[in-house]
Amino acid sequence: MEIQKISTDEVKQAAHYIQQGELVAFPTETVYGLGASALNPQAVKKVYQVKGRPSDNPLIVHVTSFEQVKEYIQESHPLAEVLVQTFWPGPLTIILPIKPNTFDTVVTGGLATVAFRMPDQALTLELIRQAGVPLVGPSANLSGHPSPTTAEHVIHDFEHSIKGVLDGGPTKIGVESTVLDLSDPNKPPMILRPGAVTKEMLEQACHTPVAVDSHLLRADEAPKAPGMKYKHYAPVVPxxxxxxxxxxxxxxxxxxxxxxxxxxxxxxxxxxxxxxxxxxxxxxxxxxxxxxxxxxxxxxxxxxxxxxxxxxxxxxxxxxxxxxxxxxxxxxxxxxxxxxxxxxxx
Structure with missing residues (x-):
């Protein structure tokens, strides 16, 4: 199967592929994501397989609104609403505790939390709406290699292993979203992965200190968010x-x-x-x-x-x-x- 480059006027076709359990890469303002229905465990397993991604590495779930997130979460952190109002759509991912039996463990990495994000990319938001389901969307690259910032990068890595890539041109930011841990409503927010939404921006928005997890995981440690491994994003050449x-x-x-x-x-x-x-x-x-x-x-x-x-x-x-x-x-x-x-x- 040769990967199909899907144009901006073919979002309906891309959504159909998602509904059929296929994998479709999509653009965001940060990097390209490898999309599958977050409610289809078999499709999500294919994401891990084609990426060569460790099964303990949880996935970010992409949504169109915070109202959609509320369908799945157990409780919200008191700062979640203001952060979402300030930075969504945009490069901020928030980790929240979920209701039992909402997402398969293949999505959560065995955790009781899920990372949610609303990307600032009209094409991808329309893809999620037309597919009718939230999408997992890890970076659309072979695991551990540099993330993709163009559709051509995706095609290079997955030429024969996914259904298609929705071409939105080069990404604007170039590195993945900030991941903020809001899983405990009684604890202050903590940045697990830095991104374009900085510590200073977060503190200004929520008027409280924001911690930063600077611990780099070893290869044998299970991450709470993507991109926390000691070595990651690496090309073949040293x-x-x-x-x-x-x-x-x-x-x-x-x-x-x-x-x-x-x-x-x-x-x-x-x-x-x-x-x-x-x-x-x-x-x-x-x-x-x-x-x-x-x-x-x-x-x-x-x-x-x-x-x-x-x-x-x-x-x-x-x-x-x-x-x-x-x-x-x-x-x-x-x-x-x-x-x-x-x-x-x-």
Whole structure:
């Protein structure tokens, strides 16, 4: 079965595939999701199978409104309403306790909670409405690899294993949503995965401190939310992170060693090392917004280049605001490894 690229005027066809238990990838403002009916355990099992995703890794359920969420939850956190009113539709996922027997354990990862999100993408909201069911939607990539930000990325990973991909063009943000744990109404919110909705934005909206879970899970630990594994989002070619002041050292090292290196950075940093690199992928500009939008597509482009690269050197950004989400993904893609004269440090 060859994957079908579904145009924006064929949403009804995509919804029909979902109703038939097929898998259809869909666009969001963050990354592309691999969609299946959240109420069809057999379809959800196919999501795990084609992704190669660990069965203990819970899925995000995509909805069209908070009213739809209320059909499934046991109780709501007192801050849930204000956060939803502020950030939905948008890149915020909230974890809430669910009623018994609402979702199969294949969706919940065996937990008594589910992560819900309303994406800011009109095509996908219409897909959910026409399908008549909430959709699971993990990133539409092979598990552990860079997430997809275009329909072409999805086709590359799943050319013969899913029914179709709804093409909404390149995603706007480029990294997955913020995941906020609201599972205990008596505890303050906690960020389990950073995204474009930052800690500062959340605290401003709910007028209370928001905690951050900075614990990185080992391979044998079960996550409470997607993307919490120690190594994740990684291309095949090894990645090393490079601080802003170290690019001249990278250029010097490459000039004296027979290494075929790929560079992923903003224009200013890339220019420093361009002459010594085998391949360069530049962000649109030097901003963290451009870096975040281009991180996964850049990792994919360099990983797939015909240059036969030995390693990728990728620019770091300050860990504040959106930079927290960018560095969260980059550290996992690099397995925490930094450049230091071709040695590595954690």
């Amino acid at each position: 990645v090393q992170m490079v601080h802003e002041q170290e690019w001249e050292q990278v250029a010097s090292y490459l000039a004296h060693h027979p290494i075929r290196a790929g560079i992923l950075a903003g224009p200013t940093a890339a220019e420093v090392v361009r002459g010594e690199a085998a391949a360069v992928y530049m962000y649109a500009d030097d901003s963290v917004q451009a870096a975040t939008q281009g991180l996964f597509s850049g990792l994919r482009a360099l990983d797939e280049t015909k240059a036969g690269l030995d390693c990728l050197y990728v620019a770091t950004y300050p860990e504040d605001g959106l930079g927290v989400a960018y560095m969260n993904r980059l550290k996992k893609a690099a397995n925490q490894m930094y450049f230091t004269n071709n040695e590595t440090e954690v």
